[in-house]
Amino acid sequence: MPDFIIDNRLYYNPVEFVMDKIGGAYKMPILWRLKDKNCRYSELKKSLSHISDRMLSKSLKELEQYAFISKEIFAEVPVRTEYSITEKGQNCIPVIESLRNLGLEWMKNDDS
Amino acid sequence: MPDFIIDNRLYYNPVEFVMDKIGGAYKMPILWRLKDKNCRYSELKKSLSHISDRMLSKSLKELEQYAFISKEIFAEVPVRTEYSITEKGQNCIPVIESLRNLGLEWMKNDDS
DNA sequence: CGGAATCCGGAACGATACTG
């Protein structure tokens, strides 16, 4: 298994690469929220009720940086911002769904 | 999206639960190595060339704790230990493969 | 409203040395 250098960072395998991009506690849940509906910052914040502003802000920025989501600002008063999922983000949904199902299965069996 | 309390730990969604069990930089790669071949500690160590003993040992122990892998000790001289994947672990393989493919795709397009 | 910047503690992690 070869190593990869992407964006000046070293990865040892493709899974690690994916994890770096959409891993962690929040990114996949955010993508999941956006999969069929654009959301405003405050909607996401409410939906992921436990998340801090710092982490939501940080996660959104990183997801946007790598084009998993995009952000549109409407010059209204007050300003409105909407986040939407991109095609690249949509490509992650099946995997996230599989992960979800796996988790639901484990939880059901309570053999954690 | 409800919360879950499992094993005295709070999870906010199924994905987070899965990530807690097989997330991180090493666990999925380890499962991937074991998917079609039992391995000894030193084989895994060599295969994941960069991993430290500490992390390999820790990851293996946690994977075993939650029954993703099992460990068999052969009372030979010198002692031989073999790790193998369980059915629960095998159930993760399709998801890991999807993650891998996703990563390979992203890497190919170099749009990281 | 929609964030960004700063500070801070604890958990995660790596390197090294050691052991049955």
Next chain:
DNA sequence: CAGTATCGTTCCGGATTCCG
């Protein structure tokens, strides 16, 4: 061979504050 113990560092993530 298959790990464990210890130490030092890094970094994740929470709380708080501030800004346009």
